[in-house]
Amino acid sequence: MNSEANVIRFLVNGETLTAPSEHADTPLLQYLRDVQGLSRVRFGCGAASCGACTVICDGQAITSCDKLVSEIVGSKLETPECLESNGEFHPIIQKLIAHQAVQCGYCISGIAMRVKALLESNPNADEDALDAALDQHLCRCGTHVRIKRALYELLTEKA
Amino acid sequence: MSIPVQLVETPRIGAWLSLQAGRVHVRTGRVELGQGNLTALLQIAADELDVDVDQVRISGGDTRQSPNEGFTSGSLSITQSGTAIRWAASAARQALLSVAARRLAVSLERLNVLSGQIYVDSEKSALSYWDVAGEVDWEQDATELAAPKLSDARKVAGKSIPRIDLVDRIAGEPFVHDLTFPGMVFGRLVHPPCMGAKLLSLDMNRLGGRPGVLKVWRNGEITGLIAESTHAANAACEWAYRTAEWDLPENAPTHALDAISQSQEDLLPVQAQGDVSTFDGAMVTHRVSRPYLSHGSIGPSAAIAIWENDRLRIWSHAQGPYPLRDAIATVLGLSKDAIDVIHHPGAGCYGHNGADDVALDAALLAVGYPGRAVKVVWSRADEFRCAPLAPGMVTRVSVGLDSTHTIQAMDVIVNSAPHGNRPGRNGSPNLRAAAFLNPPFPPSKSNDIPLNAGGGADRNAVPIYDIPNVRVQKRIVHKLPYRTSSMRSLGAHLNVYALETLMDKLADDASEDPFEFRLRHLRDDRALNVLRTARDSTAELRGRPVAEGCGWGLGFAKYKNTAAYCAVVARVEVQERVRVTDVYSVIDGGEIINPDGVINQTEGGILQALSWTLHEEIKFAGPVVATETWLDYPIIPFSDVPKIEVELIHQPDCPPLGCAEAAQGPMAAAIGNAVFQAIGVHVCDMPLTPDALVSAALNH
Numbered sequence: 093m094n095s096e097a098n099v100i101r102f103l104v105n106g107e108t109l110t111a112p113s114e115h116a117d118t119p120l121l122q123y124l125r126d127v128q129g130l131s132r133v134r135f136g137c138g139a140a141s142c143g144a145c146t147v148i149c150d151g152q153a154i155t156s157c158d159k160l161v162s163e164i165v166g167s168k169l170e171t172p173e174c175l176e177s178n179g180e181f182h183p184i185i186q187k188l189i190a191h192q193a194v195q196c197g198y199c200i201s202g203i204a205m206r207v208k209a210l211l212e213s214n215p216n217a218d219e220d221a222l223d224a225a226l227d228q229h230l231c232r233c234g235t236h237v238r239i240k241r242a243l244y245e246l247l248t249e250k251a
Numbered sequence: 252m253s254i255p256v257q258l259v260e261t262p263r264i265g266a267w268l269s270l271q272a273g274r275v276h277v278r279t280g281r282v283e284l285g286q287g288n289l290t291a292l293l294q295i296a297a298d299e300l301d302v303d304v305d306q307v308r309i310s311g312g313d314t315r316q317s318p319n320e321g322f323t324s325g326s327l328s329i330t331q332s333g334t335a336i337r338w339a340a341s342a343a344r345q346a347l348l349s350v351a352a353r354r355l356a357v358s359l360e361r362l363n364v365l366s367g368q369i370y371v372d373s374e375k376s377a378l379s380y381w382d383v384a385g386e387v388d389w390e391q392d393a394t395e396l397a398a399p400k401l402s403d404a405r406k407v408a409g410k411s412i413p414r415i416d417l418v419d420r421i422a423g424e425p426f427v428h429d430l431t432f433p434g435m436v437f438g439r440l441v442h443p444p445c446m447g448a449k450l451l452s453l454d455m456n457r458l459g460g461r462p463g464v465l466k467v468w469r470n471g472e473i474t475g476l477i478a479e480s481t482h483a484a485n486a487a488c489e490w491a492y493r494t495a496e497w498d499l500p501e502n503a504p505t506h507a508l509d510a511i512s513q514s515q516e517d518l519l520p521v522q523a524q525g526d527v528s529t530f531d532g533a534m535v536t537h538r539v540s541r542p543y544l545s546h547g548s549i550g551p552s553a554a555i556a557i558w559e560n561d562r563l564r565i566w567s568h569a570q571g572p573y574p575l576r577d578a579i580a581t582v583l584g585l586s587k588d589a590i591d592v593i594h595h596p597g598a599g600c601y602g603h604n605g606a607d608d609v610a611l612d613a614a615l616l617a618v619g620y621p622g623r624a625v626k627v628v629w630s631r632a633d634e635f636r637c638a639p640l641a642p643g644m645v646t647r648v649s650v651g652l653d654s655t656h657t658i659q660a661m662d663v664i665v666n667s668a669p670h671g672n673r674p675g676r677n678g679s680p681n682l683r684a685a686a687f688l689n690p691p692f693p694p695s696k697s698n699d700i701p702l703n704a705g706g707g708a709d710r711n712a713v714p715i716y717d718i719p720n721v722r723v724q725k726r727i728v729h730k731l732p733y734r735t736s737s738m739r740s741l742g743a744h745l746n747v748y749a750l751e752t753l754m755d756k757l758a759d760d761a762s763e764d765p766f767e768f769r770l771r772h773l774r775d776d777r778a779l780n781v782l783r784t785a786r787d788s789t790a791e792l793r794g795r796p797v798a799e800g801c802g803w804g805l806g807f808a809k810y811k812n813t814a815a816y817c818a819v820v821a822r823v824e825v826q827e828r829v830r831v832t833d834v835y836s837v838i839d840g841g842e843i844i845n846p847d848g849v850i851n852q853t854e855g856g857i858l859q860a861l862s863w864t865l866h867e868e869i870k871f872a873g874p875v876v877a878t879e880t881w882l883d884y885p886i887i888p889f890s891d892v893p894k895i896e897v898e899l900i901h902q903p904d905c906p907p908l909g910c911a912e913a914a915q916g917p918m919a920a921a922i923g924n925a926v927f928q929a930i931g932v933h934v935c936d937m938p939l940t941p942d943a944l945v946s947a948a949l950n951h
Contacts, residue, residue: 122482126437131429132422136549137631138485141881144549176422185422192413192847195855196285196599197420198550204421226889230881232549233285233599234858236892238851 100161103168104128116162121145123161124171132172132201136230143229146202147171153209153225172201175208183246184208191242195233203229207243211250219244254394257335261318264346264396265389267339268296270380273367275300275307277336280320281328282311282570283416284600286911287848288328290414294844295333298407299340299399301364302380309415312572312594322571322673324602324737325705326814326909329844333907335393342396343387350383351376402842402903409903411847416596427568427595428553432624435555436465437481438616439488439627440684441474442637445874446694446734447500448472448687453491461487468619471689475616477625485630503732503874508540508936511666512645514728518664521702521709525720530651530660535760537648537753541745541937543668543869544641545884546738550598551629552605552638556617563590565614568597569606571673578607578674579614582685582692590614601859602738605629605638607674611682632879637683640869640876641738642668644708646749651720656761658772660720663712663749665742669697669727670707672736683734694734699727700741705811711743711916714750715809716772732874739856740810740915744863745937747808747916748923752933755804755924765805765924775809777816777839781900782807785818785837788898792822792833797928800825803833804924806917810909815840816900817913819857821893821921825929828941829865831893831922839900841908849910850897856914857895862887864919865939 098113104124115123119138124130124147133156136144140155147156148170175182181189184204194200203226210217210225217225222243231239257280261267268277277296283289293309300307310317320332344364351369352359355376363370367380419425443450450472458476459467463483468475474491478484504510555566563585569575572592580587597606613627629637644667651660674681677695685692700707709725758768766786773779785805793803803822810817815838822833834857843849866885870877878884919937926944927933934947 118480118482122480126481129431131424131426134426134550135428135628136551137881139631139880139882142549172422181422188421189413189418192417192851194285194417194420195287195851196549196596197417198285198426198548198598200421223890229889230549230886231889232547232601232859232886234855234862235851236858236887236889237854237895240889240892 100165102164102166105170105174111161116160118161119157120159120161120164121156124156130171130173134198134201143206144199144202146205148205148209151209151213153206170205172205175204182208187242187246188239191238193235193238193242195235199229199231203239215250217247219247222247255331255334255338257318257320257331258338258394262392262394263389264339264342264391264393266318267336267393268343269389270384273306273381275302277307277309278317279309279332279336280312280318280573281323281332282572282594283596284323284570285420285596286852287414287845288323289416290412291329291844291848292333292336293415294407294410294412295337296340298405299337300344302367304407304412306367314572314576314592319573321574324570326810326911329907330909333844337399338397339393341399342391342393345396345398346387346391347380347383350386351378354378354383408844409901411845414848425596426550427555427566427597428550428628430555430566430595432555432557435624435626436477436479436620437484438475438477438613438625439484440612440615441488441491441495442633442683443472443687444497444636445499445876446686446732447874449498450474451496451498453495458487458491461490466620471691472687473684477616477620481628500732500874502730503871507731507733507871508542508643508645510731511643511668511728512540514666514726516726516728516730518724518726521723521725522713523722527660527662527720527722530720532651534649534651535757537749537756538645539745539749539752539935540645541643543643543733543735544738544863544867545635545869545878546601546604546638546641547884547886548598548600548604548634551631551634552609553597553626553628554610554613555624555626556610556613557624558617558621561589563614563617565590565592565610566595567592567606567610568595568600569610570600570603574673574675575607575610578680578682579611582611582680582682582688583614583618602641603639603673603736605634608637608683611684615684635878635884636876639672639734639736642670642708642735644742644745646712646745648749648753650753650757652757656757656763658716658718658757661714661718663723665708665712665725665746666728667708667725667742668731668733668735669699669729670735670737670741671700672697696729697727699725705813706742707737708742710741710746710811711808712746713812715775715778715812716769717774718772733871739859740912743808743810743912743916744860744919747806748919751806751808751917751920752923752927755927756933769807778809781816781818781837781839784898784900785820785835788837789820789835792820792835800929802925802928804921804926804928806920806924808916810913814909815913817917819914819917819921821918821925823922823925823929825926825944829922829926829939829944830891831861834893834895834918836896836914837898837900838910838913839902840910841902841905843899843901844907846899849899852911853897853914854895856912857918858887858892860915860918861922864922864937868938
């Protein structure tokens with residue numbers, strides 16, 4: 093059994109997780125997907141350049157493909173799974189569905205996480221702030237206009 | 252009405268649908284690539300059967316149960332599968348009601364259906380579809396019973412119902428990447444750097460000793476490995492690729508596009524009418540080019556395979572489950588009947604990408620590791636380097652005009668690397684790893700795609716305009732080491748750019764409005780209508796004062812000259828770079844099943860074409876694709892997205908026309924023409940980067 097010294101503790105979506113220290117060098121993305129089964133975190137590039145793997149760490153949006161499990165010791169982590177609770181979707185997800193704002197949908201969970209982090213850290217975020225956040229993400233199907241329309245509407249309703 | 256092509260192959264009603272437990276189950280051989288085609292097909296079935304949308308389930312391509320519809324490609328899902336499903340559903344309704352009429356002892360004409368409940372006149376009967384389904388002969392030929400509804404009787408087709416798969420895509424785990432099986436292991440093949448490469452040395456013992464590696468395997472130039480985690484598989488594969496010594500072929504040109512442009516391979520006739528040589532005046536010439544492009548799905552290709560009890564099951568996001576099955580059977584020496592290929596969604600698919608290749612990778616690994624599911628997910632670098640590229644192309648057009656500035660002759664020559672190299676085409680599996688095995692299954696010489704199947708390099712190279720003398724030829728350039736196949740719109744992206752930027756050049760020479768110049772060269776009423784609608788709807792956009800460095804441009808085409816008509820008007824601002832600010836598009840898609848779906852597809856086509864045209868270019872280092880990351884291959888960022896409006900022209904009494912690839916060519920041309928209006932120069936070589944603008948201006 094692992095003693096206190098050789099486990100890594102962190103909080104994921106409100107639950108405390110302890111990872112054996114052998115996972116210290118596992119990329120966070122693969123730990124979340126393959127070990128914890130949190131598959132809504134997506135692998136896109138492995139180089140922090142597409143945004144598909146975005147999660148929230150202590151309130152900040154981060155890419156998970158270029159972080160190791162050891163780097164998030166003691167952190168509070170949120171994955172896209174937190175956007176659904178008791179069958180109810182977060183308002184960001186509701187807006188995206190209402191606007192039919194994807195084609196393939198592969199990029200969207202990362203986008204939703206960055207927007208969640210933005211709105212929680214800056215409830216008065218404007219369209220420019222939203223645009224800057226979105227520029228950390230790539231979409232290949234060309235659903236940008238719908239994604240922006242959905243999220244702008246969310247800003248308007250919050251204002 | 253002629254019999255839908257899919258029903259000739261698969262005429263049984265029961266092949267397309269069945270009824271169980273209050274539900275209608277529709278089976279299509281098409282697959283959902285993130286474009287909403289399954290939703291539209293479901294709407295068609297619900298309409299013909301008079302059942303509610305939520306009473307219908309639809310499943311896509313799956314060799315265990317679906318009709319064989321080949322590939323989901325060419326914007327043909329609704330045109331072909333949709334028509335087949337409409338007929339099959341209509342036939343099912345007839346068959347079900349025939350049984351009901353007999354059991355109720357009333358004439359068929361008195362029966363009506365609402366939500367699957369059968370009514371005699373307006374009186375609810377004791378029967379629903381599901382009460383009589385067991386007595387229907389589902390082996391009947393759909394074409395003998397089908398009598399599809401007239402357009403005014405349709406209630407669901409034509410409505411923007413929400414996509415059936417979309418909630419799961421926004422907030423779920425719908426992808427093949429997300430599938431897990433008990434005891435699943437993770438594999439990768441160490442793909443050689445380029446076609447024709449030889450593996451000189453790789454230390455298999457050291458590879459087998461890498462952390463987490465369970466098994467290593469070599470066949471020909473291919474090395475495979477299975478590991479206990481994704482991370483271990485990726486790390487070992489990366490180590491192997493970097494430490495292996497490769498012998499690379501020496502047939503790479505210094506500059507791929509120059510090689511395509513200067514190729515002397517055979518010139519093939521595509522189409523001729525009249526005789527271009529009868530024109531004896533001076534010809535205006537125009538030459539444009541496009542570099543090799545990447546599909547660039549956001550999620551790299553993935554597949555899972557299990558070899559168990561002499562059966563191979565494969566979960567894949569490929570576009571053609573049956574052709575993939577057949578190609579893998581060839582490579583593995585298995586019977587087709589021993590393989591199931593089950594479509595499971597991947598990230599956006601825009602043509603023949605790495606999906607098929609990675610399925611063979613998983614299959615090869617799985618047969619050597621029986622009883623365990625093997626998941627393979629390519630790296631981003633694999634996706635750029637190993638997946639088929641969209642071909643580089645050079646299109647030349649010469650035109651002769653008479654004294655009224657009317658085009659009398661047009662001569663088009665398209666030089667292109669081959670499109671259309673999907674699994675099984677040209678008689679070879681066309682799966683990347685297969686070319687490196689011992690014995691190898693090398694790709695056959697590509698025939699590109701003939702014009703009667705939509706054309707490949709020559710797609711939309713035949714002008715839609717009414718020109719008395721036309722000659723179109725293509726030259727497929729095989730003698731290059733790069734692996735190419737079909738990507739959205741195929742040759743139409745560049746050919747429409749060629750023809751439509753030339754139309755603007757000619758209009759400008761004639762001091763004529765670009766709309767009017769085109770209109771007087773057109774005879775097709777629907778084309779005229781789309782262009783006039785675009786002209787009138789964009790009067791305000793085009794009427795704005797044109798500031799220094801700003802301009803608007805038009806592009807128009809009828810996709811493949813058989814599918815949707817699409818006009819795009821784009822406004823640009825050109826300073827150091829081109830920025831598209833506004834786009835207005837008009838599309839005549841014939842009968843439109845799901846208007847919001849068509850708008851979504853058209854917006855997507857516009858933005859993807861904007862990205863190709865302004866930003867994208869694959870780089871080579873000798874025979875190897877040097878592009879490995881998104882930093883090497885910029886695509887459109889969110890902040891560069893223009894305002895987009897799409898206007899639909901709905902023709903409920905016309906056949907549905909493929910819409911998904913209609914906008915790409917016109918959008919590229921609209922940008923080219925807007926740049927011409929903004930800075931007075933046609934930029935002929937894509938992508939229209941700041942460097943390309945400077946170069947075009949200097950050469951002007």
